[in-house]
Amino acid sequence: MLVMQVKPEEEILSRVWGRRVFIFECFGCREVHFPEEKIETLVEKFKEKVIGKLSCDYLCRREFVQDYINEYCQEIERAEIILIFSCGVGTQVVSSLLEDKIVYTACDTLYLNGFQGLTVQDFNCNQCGECYLNYTGGICPLTNCPKGLLNGPCGGAKNGKCEVNPEADCAWELIYNRLKKQGRLNLLKRVFPPRNYQKIITESLLRKGV
Ligand code: SF4
Numbered sequence: 001m002l003v004m005q006v007k008p009e010e011e012i013l014s015r016v017w018g019r020r021v022f023i024f025e026c027f028g029c030r031e032v033h034f035p036e037e038k039i040e041t042l043v044e045k046f047k048e049k050v051i052g053k054l055s056c057d058y059l060c061r062r063e064f065v066q067d068y069i070n071e072y073c074q075e076i077e078r079a080e081i082i083l084i085f086s087c088g089v090g091t092q093v094v095s096s097l098l099e100d101k102i103v104y105t106a107c108d109t110l111y112l113n114g115f116q117g118l119t120v121q122d123f124n125c126n127q128c129g130e131c132y133l134n135y136t137g138g139i140c141p142l143t144n145c146p147k148g149l150l151n152g153p154c155g156g157a158k159n160g161k162c163e164v165n166p167e168a169d170c171a172w173e174l175i176y177n178r179l180k181k182q183g184r185l186n187l188l189k190r191v192f193p194p195r196n197y198q199k200i201i202t203e204s205l206l207r208k209g210v
């Protein structure tokens with residue numbers, strides 16, 4: 001089950017306006033609350049700049065997505081912005097396959113429990129209700145950093161490895177390197193306020209129909 005909301009219209013339009021856009025739209029687990037009509041209305045506002053659109057199932061499956069990217073490689077190459085309508089997992093998958101491209105998520109993931117994708121996935125989303133991927137080069141700081149740090153590294157990494165889990169790369173070093181590669185280190189100047197945990201949907205709220 002997937003519950004997500006489209007980010008505010010002004011925010012999305014400010015990112016895509018005047019730029020060539022390629023859209024990925026995932027229909028994989030849309031049993032509930034996939035805002036299709038809202039997405040259609042929004043895309044209509046910048047349709048003349050959309051140079052390609054791919055609606056697919058399971059953007060969370062890296063191998064499928066690689067095939068889609070191969071199929072649409074010319075349009076994707078020409079695009080200045082890749083815009084994703086999916087949960088946080090789908091955006092992370094596309095970002096990981098298009099490291100040189102600016103990949104924006106147009107959605108905040110609110111709830112993602114139960115069945116998703118087909119098998120174990122390469123990425124996770126904590127359904128934080130306020131997706132940060134647009135500021136971190138598509139690498140989730142909440143699921144990749146064991147401390148869930150939003151505003152940079154803890155300083156404990158050694159040789160690029162996390163101090164909590166030495167088997168894993170430090171998420172913030174990955175974020176830094178990705179943004180540097182894209183010439184977007186200015187994004188790191190932003191300081192996020194504490195998270196608003198009221199944005200998270202719990203199962204009990206869902207049962208009440210909130
Ligand atoms: S920031 Fe991470 S946990 Fe939050 S919605 Fe995005 S991918 Fe999911």
Ligand code: SF4
Pocket residue numbers: 144145146147148149152153154155156157161162163164165169170171172173
């Ligand atoms: S070393 Fe990096 S990934 Fe590990 S807790 Fe610190 S900031 Fe997070």
